[in-house]
Amino acid sequence: MSVFTPVTRRSLEPFLARYHVGSLVNFHGISEGVENTNYFVDTSDGQFVLTLFERLNYDQLPYFLGLMDHLHQRGVPTPAPRRARDGALSQPLLGKPAALVDRIPGIGVADASARQCAAVGEALARLHTDGQGFDGHRPPDRSSDWWQATAEALRPQLETDECELLDDELAFQAGVDRSHLPSGVIHADLFRDNALFAGEQLSGLIDWYYACNDRFIYDLAVAVNDWCVDEHWAPRADHWTQLLAAYAAVRPFTDAERVVWSAELRASALRFWLSRLYDRCFPRGGDLTLIKDPTPQRRRLERWRAGEALPLP
Numbered sequence: 001m002s003v004f005t006p007v008t009r010r011s012l013e014p015f016l017a018r019y020h021v022g023s024l025v026n027f028h029g030i031s032e033g034v035e036n037t038n039y040f041v042d043t044s045d046g047q048f049v050l051t052l053f054e055r056l057n058y059d060q061l062p063y064f065l066g067l068m069d070h071l072h073q074r075g076v077p078t079p080a081p082r083r084a085r086d087g088a089l090s091q092p093l094l095g096k097p098a099a100l101v102d103r104i105p106g107i108g109v110a111d112a113s114a115r116q117c118a119a120v121g122e123a124l125a126r127l128h129t130d131g132q133g134f135d136g137h138r139p140p141d142r143s144s145d146w147w148q149a150t151a152e153a154l155r156p157q158l159e160t161d162e163c164e165l166l167d168d169e170l171a172f173q174a175g176v177d178r179s180h181l182p183s184g185v186i187h188a189d190l191f192r193d194n195a196l197f198a199g200e201q202l203s204g205l206i207d208w209y210y211a212c213n214d215r216f217i218y219d220l221a222v223a224v225n226d227w228c229v230d231e232h233w234a235p236r237a238d239h240w241t242q243l244l245a246a247y248a249a250v251r252p253f254t255d256a257e258r259v260v261w262s263a264e265l266r267a268s269a270l271r272f273w274l275s276r277l278y279d280r281c282f283p284r285g286g287d288l289t290l291i292k293d294p295t296p297q298r299r300r301l302e303r304w305r306a307g308e309a310l311p312l313p
């Protein structure tokens with residue numbers, strides 16, 4: 001469970017009074033998540049999720065919360081962020097920036113069905129197309145510069161075989177031409193725990209705090225890397241095909257995207273392998289914090305390096 005900043009009733013009540021959400025009934029910390037402190041909050045007017053941003057500052061929030069607002073208004077399944085009485089989408093709480101969004105129904109799916117994959121593919125493509133009208137801009141914070149800096153910090157802590165794999169992959173990635181790829185707003189972290197389903201119905205995409213302007217095909221690779229592999233991290237053909245087909249029905253792929261597809265899958269596995277290694281080697285404090293295992297991302301990377309990825313349709 002990740003509660004880095006414990007919230008008390010005494011601190012929460014004056015915070016909620018700044019919104020039109022009624023009075024506090026109940027609240028409790030949320031067990032999933034590794035980035036921020038999250039609480040479910042029930043009030044006399046509804047059910048909400050409170051997020052205290054542990055690493056983001058006030059200047060960064062308008063992009064994420066404004067984007068959620070933009071997408072929600074266009075029917076892309078996303079929770080609506082609430083505005084405080086002063087019109088702002090965030091307010092301070094316990095010295096951290098915090099936001100209140102509507103709690104959406106449903107649960108994350110550990111074992112997604114092929115139909116659920118199709119729903120995710122369609123929603124991702126709609127994010128990419130409907131996000132075009134959003135006027136915010138944010139560079140990626142997990143780009144190749146971050147890969148290099150993180151690799152440097154990690155090297156003294158890694159085994160020899162890990163260092164060799166890392167260095168070889170970084171060298172490969174440095175040679176990939178990404179200059180002609182369609183780009184715009186992306187989610188950048190669309191794992192299974194960041195989509196909630198009520199049955200086969202996708203109720204919403206959550207956790208927008210890595211969203212940025214970057215390559216659409218990379219965003220798709222992040223999703224496929226998580227949604228469309230089996231327990232040995234090999235491609236699941238039905239999931240893979242359905243997610244990509246549903247995506248392409250909304251936004252067809254370009255030739256340049258087909259060329260880089262396998263490299264983008266590798267980039268995605270590399271990014272999450274690195275961040276999980278980093279969290280393992282340099283854990284953050286917190287009441288109860290969850291550290292995700294880096295090994296499954298390494299295994300995916302090895303599979304994509306071995307040419308086991310399925311092509312784009």
Ligand SMILES: Nc1ncnc2c1ncn2[C@@H]1O[C@H](COP(=O)(O)OP(=O)(O)OP(=O)(O)O)[C@@H](O)[C@H]1O
Nearest residue numbers: 030032033034035036038049079102103104206207
């Ligand atoms: N709007 C929402 N409606 C319902 N449940 C939500 C909502 N937002 C978050 N949750 C719940 O809170 C959990 C943690 O949220 P989230 O994934 O955003 O955590 P995080 O620590 O901010 O991010 P990360 O997944 O990157 O670690 C989710 O798995 C989900 O169960």
Ligand SMILES: N[C@@H](CCO)C(=O)O
Nearest residue numbers: 034189191272276292
């Ligand atoms: N989705 C990420 C955690 C948050 O970025 C992972 O599974 O490593």
